[in-house]
Amino acid sequence: MEDASRFAIRMEGITKRFPGVVANHSIDFSVLKGEIHALLGENGAGKTTLMKILNGLYQPDEGQIWIDGRRVTLRSPRDAIGLGIGMVHQHFMLVESHTVAENIILGLDTPRFSLHLGQVENDIARLAERYHLQVDPKARIWQLSVGEQQRVEILKALYRGARILILDEPTAVLTPQEAEELFKTLRSMVSEGHTVVFISHKLGEVMSVSDRITILRRGEVVDTVFASQTSKEDLARMMVGRDVLVRLRKRESEPGDVVLEIEGLSALSDKGLEALRDVSLTVRSGEILGVAGVAGNGQRELAEAIVGLRPVTRGRISVAGTDVANRSPREVMDRGVGYIPEDRMGSGLVVNLSVAENLILKCYRDPPVCSGFFLDGDAISAHAEELVQAYDVMTPGIDTRTRLLSGGNLQKLILAREISSQPSLMVAVHPTRGLDVGATEAVRGLLLEQRDSGAGIVLISEDLEELLSMSDRIAVLYEGRVMGVVPSEEARVEALGLMMAGTAAEEVHGE
C-alpha cells in the first residue's frame, strides 16, 4: 500500500456493541495527516464511542486500526498517547486546586523523583505561545474560565507529544467568540503538521473549520465529504436522515399577569462564590422567557434559587405575588412551580425506583396516592398508567425500573410529573439536551402547549437556536448578571454572542 503513509488514522470495520445497542456498526473511518476532520452526528450516533475506541478507553468487538500506517491495538489511553493520540473530553479531567503546570505533568513518569516545576512551566509557556493557547502555567485551575481550562487540556495533550488531537464537542461550553479562538488554534496546529479530529453536532462550525466531514447516523457512517463540496442542508439531511426540523410554528404569545418577579437576586455557588449578582427578571403567564449564557454563568443557580433548592443571599423572588425566596422546595412547589432539572438522573428522577414510583414523587403525601400512613397501590398504578399514556412515555411497564428508559423517555417522565401538577410557572433547564430529534420535538411541543394554556416558563438553554425559536424574550446571563433582555424576534445570534461574552445590551445595540 503506497498511500498508506498519507493516513494518520485508518479504522476499518469497527463494531462496538453494548447490551441492547450497536454503538458502532462496521465503521470505516480514515483521517489524512494534517487535516481537520469533523465527526458529525446527532447525540447517540456513536461519535464519542468511536473516538473512545481510538483513545483506548473502549476495545472494539471487531475491526482494525492503523496509526501512521502501522497496525495497532489500543488498550488504554496510555497506549494511545504512546502513539501520539491525545483526547480532550467534553468534561475536563483537571484537578481544580492544582496549577496548570501541575495538571499538565500529572500522571507522567518523568521526572521520576525530583520535580523542577520551573522548567516545566517554561516548556508549557513555549508550547502555549507556539499554538496561541495563552494561559498562565502558574495559575490554579479554579481561577480559569472554561475556555482557558480547555486550553489546558489541549496543552496537556500536546505536552505529552500528541500529534493527533481528538476533541469531543469542544465548543459546547464556549461563547461564539471563544470558539473562534479555538478554531484559530486548531488551524495553527494543523499548519505545524498536527492532525485534528473534532466531534460536533453544530453544522455551522463544522462547515467553517474542517477540511473533511464524516457523518454518522445510528452507529453507521453515512458518508465522508469535503467541506468545500457540501452544504449545511446536505449535512443536516445526512445527519438526521430526513428533512430537518422546520422552525417551530408557534402562536403569537398572549402574556397575562406576572407569575414570577425576581428583584435584586443574589446567590452563592456551591463553592461559596457569588454566582448571581443583582438579577431582576419578570415572567408573565403565557410567555416563555429564555435565559441564554455560556455554561457556568449562573443559570443553574438561578433555576435552583427559584425552586427553593438554593439559599438566596439578597433579593426577592415572588411567585404569583408571594415572596418565596429561601422557602423550602415543597413550599415553592405548592405555590404552583414546576421544575425540569438539568440533570435528569441526578435530581429529576430516582433511577432505581420504578416508573410508577417516580411519578408520585411530588404527590406521594396527598390523596388518592396516600391514605394515612399507607400508600395506595391502585391509585399509584392508575396515576402512572394515565400519565404514561397521556405523555407517550415508551416503557415496558409502569413497574419497570426507570434506569432502563432512554433519555427522551426519562425527560417525558419528568415533564409528565411536573405538568400534571398544573403549574403556573415552569422552570426548565436544558430540557432537550442529549435528546434525539423526535424527543426534542415532543418536549418543545409540550412546553409550548403549557405556554399556550397560560403557564409562564423560564427556559434555560445553551442552544441559541432553541432559545430563538421557543422564547418570547431572551435574557442573557454573564457572570451572574443580566446583560440585557431582548425580544426574540429582534435578537441576532451575533448580538447574543457578544452579550454572552460580557458586553451589555446597550453597547451591543449602540454599535
Place this chain on the structure above:
Amino acid sequence: MESSAGRLLAGLRGFSVRLEPRLEVRRWLRYAVPLASLAVALMLGMVPMMMQGINPITGYRDMVLLAFGSAYGISETIMKAIPLMLAGLGVALAFRMLVWNIGAEGQLYMGAFASCLVAYTLPDAPAWALLPAMVVAGFAGGALWGAIPGALKAFLGVNEIITSLMLNYIAIQWVNYLVIGPWQDPSSLGFPSTPRLSPSATLPMITQAWYLPTVVFLVIAAVVAVYWIVRRAHSSREKLEIGISFLCLAALSLGSIWFLGGRRVHLGLVLSLGAAAVLWLLLSRTRWGYEIRVIGENARAARYAGMSLKRNIILVMLVSGGLAGLAGMSEIAGNLHLIKRMFSPGYGYTAIIVAWLAKLNPWGVILVSLLLGGLYRGSDAIPGAPKALGMMLQAVIFFVLIGGDVLVRYRVRWGRGA
C-alpha cells in the same frame, strides 16, 4: 544497565487489568458468583485451620453437623441467629437510607440494660405486664442510644460512623461497670454478672402448647393477606409477594412449633420474624418507607420532593437502634436470663455483615442470620480450635462475597498493552 527490578516494573506497566461495567447483569451470575465466592471463602478459611493443625475437611464437616445436623443443633443455631436477625434488621434499615449505623453493638447493650432496669425495678410484676414493658424498654434504650449519632448527624453534620462506633465502647463499659458494681449479684462469689431474672421477666420458650394460638393468629393473618391481595396490591408481582409471605409465615410458624417445640428457642424468634415483616411492609408499602427509599437512592431528588433529611435521619436511627436494642433485650430475657460481662460475642458487628450480605432486604437478613448463626455455633464444634476461628471465617466470607459482587456488575478485561 537496567536493573531486573526496573525491567519487572516495566513489564508490569504494560500489563493491565481493567473493569468494564456490565450494562446488563445476567441473572445466573447473581447466584453463581455468590456461591463461587462462598466456595473460595471456605477454601481460604482452610489456611488458618491447617495452621492450627486441624484437618479442614473434617473441620468443616463437624461444623456443619454441629450447626445443622440435628434438631438440637438447629435450635442452638437459631438461638445465635435471633440477636443477629434483630440487630441486622436495624442495620439494614439505616443502611437503606445510607445512614451508616455501626453502633448496633452498643445499642444492643443499652437495650439489654434498659430492659433489665425495668425487670429489676419491678420484681413482682406479672409476666403479662412485665414482658411487654421490657420489650418497650429494650427498644427505647437502643433507640435513644441510636438517636445520639442520628441527632449529631442531622443537626451538626457529624459523621455517624465515628460517633456510633465510639458510643459502642461507652455502652459496653457502662454495662461492664454495672455487672461488677451496683448490679452485681451478691451471691455470685465475685463472678461478674447480675442476679438471675425472675421467671416472669424471661421470654417463654416455644412449646407444643403454642399450636392453638398460632392457628388463630394465622387465620387472622390469612384474612389480612387476602384483603391486601384483593384491595391494595397494584401488580401481580405484589400479589405474589403477599401470597408467598403469608405461606412462609404459616409454614415457618407451624414448622417451628413442630420442630422446635420443647427446645430452648424462645419468643425472640417470633419477635424477629415479626420485625422483619413489619420492616418489609414499612419499606414497600408506606409513605415513610417510600421516603427512606427515595432518600437512600437519591438525596437530591428527595430534597426537591420536600422530604426532610434531618427528620428522617433521626427517625431511622431511632428505629434502627431500637431494633438492635430489642436484640439485647431478647438475648438477656430469652437466652442468658442475666447480664454477664461482655455477654455479646459481637452480634452488633456481625449484624453489619448480615445486613450487607442480605442486600439490605429484611427477609434476606433472616436467612443470612441463620447462616452466620450456624457459623457461631459451628466454630464451637472443632476441638482445639480457638474461638477466633469463627470470627476469621466470618471475615473471610464477608470479604470474598463483597469482593465477588464486583464480578456481578463488572467484566474483567486484561491483557498486555501495546
